Amino acid sequence: MKRRKLEMLLEEVESFQEPDVILEQYSTPATVASDMLHFAYMKGDIEDKKIYDLGCGTGILSIGCKLLGAAEVTGFDSDERALNIARANAKKMDVDIDFIYSDIEEVSGHAQTIVMNPPFGAQKKGSDRPFIKKALSTGEIIYSIHNRGSYDFISKYIAPAIISDQYTAFFPIKRTFKFHKRDVERIEVEIYRIINEL
Structure with missing residues (x-):
């Protein structure tokens, strides 16, 4: 599937109805999601995984x-309302995905590939760390979205795992909360591919 076709399909995914500012529930834009996932696909980290x-x-x-x-996809989240929307989205898109209600610390098992857009830590410093730790304990290859300028910290934090690839992207955030002053704020993010030897 071409990246543009994927983006068009992902634009149909419904977003949060009542986003929680503390959980930093900003929807991953279809442009960013399709870029990252198509990159992962071309690396051989999606198909049959x-x-x-x-x-x-x-x-x-x-x-x-x-x-x-x-081959098999499991989504984990601690917000049941978001999971209900996710289940409805999967049904609408006619894909079979297991969505599980779970705090990040409770996630267990093993996956060949982890994908995630963790909190950036704007509301609570360090809130991305439990996600990074869990990814390192459950996955072999990790794709993760972070604020631009995070490379040095992430590189040290994940060692001995390594960042094999990275690129920057614009992440448009629509006006979601009262403190937002613009209709759309475009922030720069870094997307990492991490190789982890479990």
Whole structure:
């Protein structure tokens, strides 16, 4: 599947109805999701793989993985309302995904590939760390989205795992909360591919 076709399909995914600012529930834009997942697909990390989506929200990354031929996809989130939307999205897109209600610390098992858009830590410093730790304990290859300028910290934090690839992208955030001043704020993010030897 071409990246543009994937993006068009992912634009149909419904977002949060009542996003929680503390959980930093910003929807992953279809542009960013399709870029990252198509990159992962071209690396051989999606098709026929078992995949975990940590902090899956309304399921855009999970759905994208399944559309690209993942063998098995499980999305984990601690917000039941978001999971209900994710389940409805998966049904609408006619993909079979297991969505599980779970705090990040409680996730267990093993996946060949992890995809995630963890909190950036804007509301609570360090809130991305439990996601990184869990990814390192459950996955072999990890794709993760972070604030631009995170490379040095992430590189040290994940050692001996390594960042094999990275690129920057614009992440448009629509006006979601009262403190947002613009209709759309475009922030720069870094997307990492991490190789982890469990």
